[in-house]
Amino acid sequence: MGKSYEGNRHILIMSTLAFFVSVMVWFNMAPFNSTIMEQMGISKDEIGVLMLVNLGLAIPARIIMGQWVDRFGPTKVFSSLLMVMSIPCFVFAFGNSYEQLLLSRLLLGSIGASFVIGIRMISEWFPQKSMGLVQGIYAGWGNFGSAMASFSLPLLALIFGGESGWRYAIALTGLLALIYGLIFYRKVADAPPGKEFKRSPSSGMMRVNSHSDLIILVFLIFPIYGGVALLVWSLQRMMLLSLAWAVSLYAFLGVFYLVHVIKIWISNRSYLNGKVPSGEQNSMKLVGVLSLAYFSTFGAELAVISMLPMFFQGNFALGAIGGGMIASSFAFTNLVARPAGGWLSDRFGRKKILVMLLLLLSILYFSMSSLSGDWPLILAVLLTMSCSMVGQAASGSVFSMVPLVKKSQTGQVAGIVGAYGNIGSVCFLAVLNLMFPSFFFITIGVFAFLCSISSFLIKEPGPKNDVQERINSVNNYRYPTEIRQKV
Known part of the structure; x- marks a missing residue:
């Protein structure tokens, strides 16, 4: 390398x-x-x-x-x-x-x-x-x-x-x-020897490229506070928090969100008035699409793992051990499927592979909605494993793009996208608690299908070829100015 x-x-x-x-x-x-x-x-x-x-x-x-x-x-x-x-x-x-x-x-x-x-x-x-x-x-x-x-x-x-x-x-x-x-x-x-680790500004707030991107970022961080609010609600429902404490925490979360938004605006106000550096012109629309894609892939994976043992026990008369074995198989497929999704993205194009995997995932989850005890067990397990493999491969495809969105703020981009995986699991499990398992699988399928359409519209991030990356790598070395100019 x-x-x-x-x-x-x-x-x-x-x-x-x-x-x-x-x-x-x-x-x-x-x-x-x-x-x-x-x-x-x-x-x-x-x-x-x-x-x-x-x-x-x-x-x-x-x-x-x-x-x-x-x-x-x-x-x-x-x-x-x-x-x-x-x-x-x-x-x-x-x-x-x-x-x-x-x-x-x-x-x-x-x-x-x-x-x-x-x-x-x-x-x-x-x-x-x-x-x-x-x-x-x-x-x-x-x-x-x-x-x-x-x-x-x-x-x-x-x-x-x-x-x-x-x-x-x-x-x-x-x-x-x-x-x-x-x-x-x-x-x-x-970072490797001689290569500078590019740090974000001291404010720590993400930089955006336009006012429309600023609005997208404000909306993207809102569900993160909503996830914490759901935690507060659960504690209050269990009588572990009084209503007064719960209301106070809701108010605190609201104030904290507003402060976060104000900090984002202050950090980006002067930045948007200048020219955005050429290496940082990727849109927040891409971050939004990747977040929703991870919501539909990894979020669905966590939710399905949580409900799968009971689902198979109830529909196929399996014991706790049998249902648990089927659920644990998700962890084993992750060893191969997620690297495979990343490799396919490297080899054949990140955008193309993500769109195809999300579309296939939606079809598989629509098929899962018809699962019942009338199915042969081996066929039900094969369909479930296929959902696992494709979903985890799609998660790998998502994170093949995340590090290429905004180099100096990769941690923040990964933080937002990764958080949506956890948010997805909470939301899908909420659907499961309110509806039947068939509707739960249909909901995941719909989200995956919509994400495949939106992924088709994104612009693939990063340099167009490895030559550009080599040039950037040379420019990152801490050579004296006169030597760098010669290089």
Whole structure:
């Protein structure tokens, strides 16, 4: 890949492992839900709240981490996040009250933002021509941390033995995060030797290219606050927050959103009056389309994984183990499907592949809406696996474009797009709670179809060829001015 990217495989391995550890910590509670209910004397609804708050803060945290990684660099931000999040992990592991479990789980949700940090790191170390593949490897193999937590933590709890076995197993993931955070800080760099890491302005607000793009950005960040409001509503419904506290938090979120909008306007006011740099002229319309595409792909994936075990148990008379095995297969297909989607985008064109995958995904989900117990089980499983493969490949295609939208603000773009994945899961599950599973699948299919149409209208981001990228790479070296001019 050239000397300008020497050492990039090491960075890919280190970043993927960092995300893998983060996901293990993020989902270390799931294997022990029944045990925690029994030992702590808490209800199924209270466990449900813990699961919800575990996802809740990941939405705004992805925006915040996106700003920080663009300003301070991925090395400092990723290592700090891993080490800091080990603290609430230890608190959760040895918590003796529901309030301790709730607060620590709420804070632990922030580790889900680790995804966007690695996106920026890898975008600095690899050329555009292989961006889809390496981002797919990072996301696909890193997300396997959830499956590893499900397989390994119950075994570790058994090895530790006793009633506190689950506590030691969860605490071990916190210790792993703490140690790996130190290793990550010492063993990686923000950019290859001689290549400058381009930081965002100190304001941390995303730069746009026009007033219409400014309006799009304002609308794009609104659902992020809506996701947190949904979390507040859930806590109030469970009587864990009083109505007065809930109303106060709603008001706080409204004020915070307005402040965010004002900061965006102040940051862009003078920028829009000047000439936008040639390398930063990609439209916020593209960010909006990619966000909605991730909403329909990764958001649907999370929602389907949540409902699939019960769906198969009810329609095909399977036990809990059989339904769980079908649901867990989503994690395994991710190892291949997401890198494959990125590779196809690199090889045959990002826009073309995204449109085709979204269109195929819509057809498959429309087919899922007709699933019933009358279907042969093997055919139902094949259709489900096909949805999984195509959806994850489409997610890989989305993030083959994200690092190419706005180089100096890749973290923020990834933060917005990534947050929409979490928002999508919340919205689709809300549809499932209100309607039948068939309508749930139809809704996903409709969104995927609309996204395929809108993706057809976007302009593919990034330099048109690798020659332009090589020129940019040379210009980024810290040669003396007179030497750079000769080059």
